[in-house]
Amino acid sequence: QLQLQESGPGLVKPSETLSLTCTVSGGSISSSSYYWGWIRQPPGKGLEWIGSIYYSGSTYYNPSLKSRVTISVDTSKNQFSLKLSSVTAADTAVYYCARQRYQLPQPNWFDPWGQGTLVTVSS
Amino acid sequence: DIVMTQSPDSLAVSLGERATINCKSSQSVLYSSNNKNYLAWYQQKPGQPPKLLIYWASTRESGVPDRFSGSGSGTDFTLTISSLQAEDVAVYYCQQYYSTRVTFGQGTRLEIK
Numbered sequence: 001q002l003q004l005q006e007s008g009p010g011l012v013k014p015s016e017t018l019s020l021t022c023t024v025s026g027g028s029i030s031s032s033s034y035y036w037g038w039i040r041q042p043p044g045k046g047l048e049w050i051g052s053i054y055y056s057g058s059t060y061y062n063p064s065l066k067s068r069v070t071i072s073v074d075t076s077k078n079q080f081s082l083k084l085s086s087v088t089a090a091d092t093a094v095y096y097c098a099r100q101r102y103q104l105p106q107p108n109w110f111d112p113w114g115q116g117t118l119v120t121v122s123s
Numbered sequence: 124d125i126v127m128t129q130s131p132d133s134l135a136v137s138l139g140e141r142a143t144i145n146c147k148s149s150q151s152v153l154y155s156s157n158n159k160n161y162l163a164w165y166q167q168k169p170g171q172p173p174k175l176l177i178y179w180a181s182t183r184e185s186g187v188p189d190r191f192s193g194s195g196s197g198t199d200f201t202l203t204i205s206s207l208q209a210e211d212v213a214v215y216y217c218q219q220y221y222s223t224r225v226t227f228g229q230g231t232r233l234e235i236k
Contacts, residue, residue, distance in 0.1 A: 047173065047216055047227040060223045063124070096172055108220045109163035111184065113172035 002027040004097050004114035012121050018084040022097030029078045030055040035100040035107040038082045040093040052100050052107050087121045094118050125149050125219050129228035135236040142204040144231045146217035151197045161221035164202045168213045
């Protein structure tokens, strides 16, 4: 059964870069049927899609975050990663990685999700 | 972006009764070439990640109890729980994937009356 696990620092200083990695186990990240996405949830609030990546490196980003976001994939390690630059307190959230079903012409729903990791932006 | 608006924001229903959550999109998410509605529903319990319940607006994910059903087309969608159980207490989200810029509704909190 496919599992995803987020990892990375739980505390990031303002203006620095948030870096997280999602490790996929129980399946290959190189499947042609899936994209791999990042979604965040500020404490007590709703879900915000950050971006998604295909094993080939093709990406889609949320336009509201695009200038600060980079998502990359390492197929040899079965991992994909998120970098969010110039963070502020507004970026404090639980960050989830998830598999995103891909049926032409675009990525679809997310399933399954990782357990999530809380990242706090504070000095 | 396609804006997804759920109603109500919160809902209290008695055990065994029907719960209905609505989701409205700012533009149609019905793809004309395949007649599919590009909409999913998720359930999120406290301290847990969201769980996929329904995709293509009405297709139940494997393992999801049949008391959960999705309906609607175009811009108006409904998630129905036919007979509320205690374990259904959660926040429910709709998500459109018609656009590559996927967006979620703000969530509906479901509680026991």
